[in-house]
Amino acid sequence: MVLGALSGIILFQSLSMPAIPALLPRLVSILVLALSFASIANELLFSRKKEDQAEEQGREKVGEKGSISVLAFVLLMLGYWLFAYLIGLLAATFLFMVISPSLMGFQKRRITMAAATVITVLLFACFRWVFQMPLPRGIFF
Amino acid sequence: MFQVGFSDAVTSRHLFLNSETPLRQRISIMDMWIQGLLAVFEGQNLLFLLLGTGYGLLIGALPGLGPSFGVASMLPLTFILPPSTAIIFLASIHASTAYGDSIASILINTPGGAGSVASCWDGYPLARQGKAGFALGIATAGSTMGGIIGWLCLMLVSPILMTVALMIGPPEYAMLALLALSLISVASKGATLKGLILGGVGLLLSFVGFDPTSGFIRFSFGTLYLRDGIGIIPVTLGLFALSQAIVLSTEKSERIVETFSPSDRVLDGFYHAFGYPGTVLRAGLIGIFLGVMPALGISTANIVAYLSEKKASKTPETFGRGNPRGLLAPEVAKNACVVGDLVPTFTLGIPGSTTTALFLAALMLQGIAPGPDFFQKGAFSYTVFMGILMAQLAFCLIGLMTARYFSRVVYVQKAILVPCIVVLSFVGAYGINNELIDILVTIIFGIVGYLLNKYGFPVVCIVLGLVLGKMFESNFHRSLIIGYGQPTIFFKRPISLSILILIVAFLTWPYIASASKGLFSHLIQRGKRKMNQPLP
Numbered sequence: 239m240v241l242g243a244l245s246g247i248i249l250f251q252s253l254s255m256p257a258i259p260a261l262l263p264r265l266v267s268i269l270v271l272a273l274s275f276a277s278i279a280n281e282l283l284f285s286r287k288k289e290d291q292a293e294e295q296g297r298e299k300v301g302e303k304g305s306i307s308v309l310a311f312v313l314l315m316l317g318y319w320l321f322a323y324l325i326g327l328l329a330a331t332f333l334f335m336v337i338s339p340s341l342m343g344f345q346k347r348r349i350t351m352a353a354a355t356v357i358t359v360l361l362f363a364c365f366r367w368v369f370q371m372p373l374p375r376g377i378f379f
Numbered sequence: 380m381f382q383v384g385f386s387d388a389v390t391s392r393h394l395f396l397n398s399e400t401p402l403r404q405r406i407s408i409m410d411m412w413i414q415g416l417l418a419v420f421e422g423q424n425l426l427f428l429l430l431g432t433g434y435g436l437l438i439g440a441l442p443g444l445g446p447s448f449g450v451a452s453m454l455p456l457t458f459i460l461p462p463s464t465a466i467i468f469l470a471s472i473h474a475s476t477a478y479g480d481s482i483a484s485i486l487i488n489t490p491g492g493a494g495s496v497a498s499c500w501d502g503y504p505l506a507r508q509g510k511a512g513f514a515l516g517i518a519t520a521g522s523t524m525g526g527i528i529g530w531l532c533l534m535l536v537s538p539i540l541m542t543v544a545l546m547i548g549p550p551e552y553a554m555l556a557l558l559a560l561s562l563i564s565v566a567s568k569g570a571t572l573k574g575l576i577l578g579g580v581g582l583l584l585s586f587v588g589f590d591p592t593s594g595f596i597r598f599s600f601g602t603l604y605l606r607d608g609i610g611i612i613p614v615t616l617g618l619f620a621l622s623q624a625i626v627l628s629t630e631k632s633e634r635i636v637e638t639f640s641p642s643d644r645v646l647d648g649f650y651h652a653f654g655y656p657g658t659v660l661r662a663g664l665i666g667i668f669l670g671v672m673p674a675l676g677i678s679t680a681n682i683v684a685y686l687s688e689k690k691a692s693k694t695p696e697t698f699g700r701g702n703p704r705g706l707l708a709p710e711v712a713k714n715a716c717v718v719g720d721l722v723p724t725f726t727l728g729i730p731g732s733t734t735t736a737l738f739l740a741a742l743m744l745q746g747i748a749p750g751p752d753f754f755q756k757g758a759f760s761y762t763v764f765m766g767i768l769m770a771q772l773a774f775c776l777i778g779l780m781t782a783r784y785f786s787r788v789v790y791v792q793k794a795i796l797v798p799c800i801v802v803l804s805f806v807g808a809y810g811i812n813n814e815l816i817d818i819l820v821t822i823i824f825g826i827v828g829y830l831l832n833k834y835g836f837p838v839v840c841i842v843l844g845l846v847l848g849k850m851f852e853s854n855f856h857r858s859l860i861i862g863y864g865q866p867t868i869f870f871k872r873p874i875s876l877s878i879l880i881l882i883v884a885f886l887t888w889p890y891i892a893s894a895s896k897g898l899f900s901h902l903i904q905r906g907k908r909k910m911n912q913p914l915p
Contacts, residue, residue: 241580248583251598259590259597262852263583270579277572311628312826315621315801319818327809335798342628344794353795357802364806374815 242274314338326376332358415761419769424464428766431471432773436781438472439479441791444623444800445494446677446717447733449476451619452800454737454744455612455807462745463759467766469741470721473734474767475774477677477717478522481710482782485514494677494713497685501698501705508701509643512783516648517703519778521659521710524652526771528663528711529670529718533725533764536671540726544750549857550869552728552750554878556851559729560843561882571886574837581844582851584609591849592856604816611740611845613817616804617824618831618838619733624800625829627793645782651703658688658704659711666712670719677716677732684712718767725753725760728850733839740846748850 249267252260314337321330335354344350365373418424431453438449449472457465480495485502498518505514547555560578587598588608599605652659662684669680688708689698698705721738723729728749730736739749747753754760808821831838862868869875 241576244580245583248586248598255597256593256595258856259593259595262855263586263597266579266582266586270576270583273572273576273579277576280572307629308625308829311625312822315822315825318801318805319815319822322805322815322818327806327815331802335802338628338798338801339792339794342794342797344792349792349795353799357799361802361806371810371813374809374813 239274239278242271242278245270245274310341311338314341322374322376324376327374328358328362329376331361411758411761412765414758415763415765418463418758418762419467419765423461424467424762424766427460427464427468428471428769428773429777431468432475432770432777435472435475436479436482436774436777439476440482441796445480446473446476447619447737448623448800449473450734450737451615452803452807454615454741455810457741458612458744458811462742462747462756463762463766465741465745466738466763467770469738470763470767471770471773473738474522474526474714474717474770475777477713478518478710478774478778480713481518481522482515485518485706486511494681494716495709496678497681497709498706498713500685501700501702504699504701505703505706510648510701512643512645513648513651514706515782516645516650516779517652517706518648518710519645519775519782520649520652521662521707522714522778523771523775524659525663525666525711525714525716526718526774527768528659529667529715530764530768530771532667532671532715532719533722533767536722537726540722541751541754544726547874548872549854549861550872550875551878553851553854553858554869554875554882555727555729556847556854558878558882558885559847560840561885562729570835570837573835574840575886577831577836577838577840578844581841581846582848583844584614584841585845585848586852591853604814609845610811610817610820611744611842612811613808613820614824614845615737615740615842616808617821617826618828618842619737620800620804620807621821621825622828622832622838624797624804625825626832627800628797630793645779648703649779652707655704655707657691658707661687661691662708662711663715666715667719669712670716671722677713677720680712680716681709684708714771718771721767725749728847730843733842736839736843736846740842743846743849 245267248263249271252263252267255263314334318330318334321333324330325333332354335357336350339350339353362373365371419428434453435446435449438444438452439446450469453469453472457468460468477494480490481498481502484490484495484498485506488499488503490496490499502514502518505511505517560582561575585608587605588596589606590597596606665684665687666680669683670677685698685705685708688704689695692698692702692704694702717734720730720732720735724735724738726749728739730739742749742753747756747759804821804825805818808817809815811817828838831841858868859866862871869879
């Protein structure tokens with residue numbers, strides 16, 4: 239449904255474009271829309287059957303706990319990206335390397351700190367001497 | 380040294396050395412091969428060949444991370460490398476990751492990737508018998524022999540496909556792009572519709588930015604970032620590397636109940652593997668066939684090779700209990716398939732698997748189109764081909780020397796591994812344009828990839844659509860220009876029409892097959908009922 243909506247937006251946008259650059263986007267978005275409707279119809283028609291089959295097979299649904307941990311991990315990655323703007327990529331990498339193992343339940347602090355230090359130093363060395371590229375500095379330092 | 384126009388030297392007869400080839404040209408071709416070989420041993424090429432092999436072994440040995448992750452994670456680095464070094468680097472990662480996958484399969488009974496599932500079935504029992512080193516030796520020899528068989532196929536089949544590639548024009552290339560998309564969709568069993576939707580979404584994403592024909596800026600939504608289009612690298616890193624990190628972050632660290640370290644000699648197994656030429660040939664042919672066939676990859680090859688070897692054996696009951704042939708066959712097939720996969724990618728631009736779709740992306744990033752363009756870059760194709768051969772020998776040598784040390788990697792904690800994957804992905808995404816916004820794009824596609832995988836969508840179709848989009852669009856418009864604006868051009872040319880018929884056949888086949896199956900079962904039921912009826 240989401241993918242169908244995305245193609246709907248593209249189709250709507252392409253209506254206000256000249257003919258040649260809009261030709262293929264229009265064709266493809268109509269095709270994706272049609273396929274999305276077919277997929278939804280397919281799901282609606284056969285979903286009952288599939289649900290029964292899933293129950294029979296004893297397939298476990300992803301629990302609430304799993305969804306929360308995914309959400310927490312995604313938020314942590316977004317935080318890493320934001321902190322790269324604020325405190326620079328190196329410092330943000332070190333912080334991420336320290337925080338994320340404990341979020342995943344890893345308790346050995348010494349190993350975490352060692353891994354974080356090694357990765358940060360490697361990152362610095364690669365950018366400085368191998369790629370010879372500037373690392374993004376943050377607003378604060 | 381003789382110099383001939385290289386555009387002439389791309390046809391099939393020029394890559395073969397047959398008796399009709401003039402002496403001058405034969406010397407020139409030999410010259411090209413020697414140039415290719417020497418180029419592989421140049422400082423930068425050799426360095427990246429070895430680096431790629433080491434990195435591939437490391438990634439391969441880590442459970443759950445396979446060749447597609449290995450290649451995707453290093454795709455950004457190829458951007459700053461010369462074309463031949465970039466492809467050699469990726470080829471060495473691809474080959475050694477496929478080999479390294481077996482380390483986890485043998486030592487902890489956990490496939491390193493989809494391509495080494497069958498390696499567990501006899502590799503782990505061998506390790507349980509105290510023959511972990513022996514099993515690693517068989518895997519090393521098998522993978523190397525498979526890689527060399529695949530390379531020979533690359534040499535022999537590529538020229539034949541190249542003659543086809545030289546005969547075709549824009550309408551056929553547009554149709555080939557559609558064929559590649561439909562083949563990958565059909566190959567994702569039970570998810571053809573989803574695959575087609577994602578292929579379409581990939582194409583739509585490729586339309587963002589400048590139109591190749593008119594230069595008109597499309598779907599940028601007023602942002603400067605989208606004017607240049609959506610980058611292949613952040614999308615690829617997000618879909619393959621970051622989504623994998625999210626999956627790993629949710630998995631609980633499994634306690635490995637029984638582990639085996641290779642205390643016996645790896646070389647014994649290596650020599651032992653040469654005692655089964657029949658197995659090597661059979662599995663090699665299976666690997667090549669499944670590799671060259673678009674959309675079938677190592678995940679199928681290793682299992683098919685194992686099963687056929689078991690069928691061919693006089694003692695099938697020993698399979699699953701540590702039969703060396705049961706380990707050798709999937710290993711040979713896997714690496715034959717890895718190299719065989721590259722044939723349709725380099726010659727026609729039809730990737731055989733997820734990983735070769737990434738190779739196609741790397742070629743595009745280097746400004747090299749597959750097909751004739753690939754073979755018309757001086758000694759480039761020869762250097763790449765020799766590099767692929769050297770990659771097989773490199774992982775063999777490094778594997779023999781260091782397999783027992785790399786095997787320790789399988790015990791790395793997920794809690795340490797996952798942040799490393801994230802950092803690697805982010806740095807790769809940032810490194811392309813030195814823009815932090817690329818990291819955000821990677822995160823978005825990481826989430827998209829995770830959700831799509833969770834709901835059974837074949838993610839590779841997006842990447843393929845994105846990679847082939849520009850090629851499809853430019854060839855589509857060129858075809859319309861050739862055909863004076865008439866779309867009938869796609870039906871008038873025999874090769875284009877044949878490809879179109881193939882696409883329709885591939886797309887409708889699953890439905891025809893299931894319908895005919897239903898009809899047959901109905902007829903059989905009716906026949907049975909009639910037979911059970913009492914005679915009058």
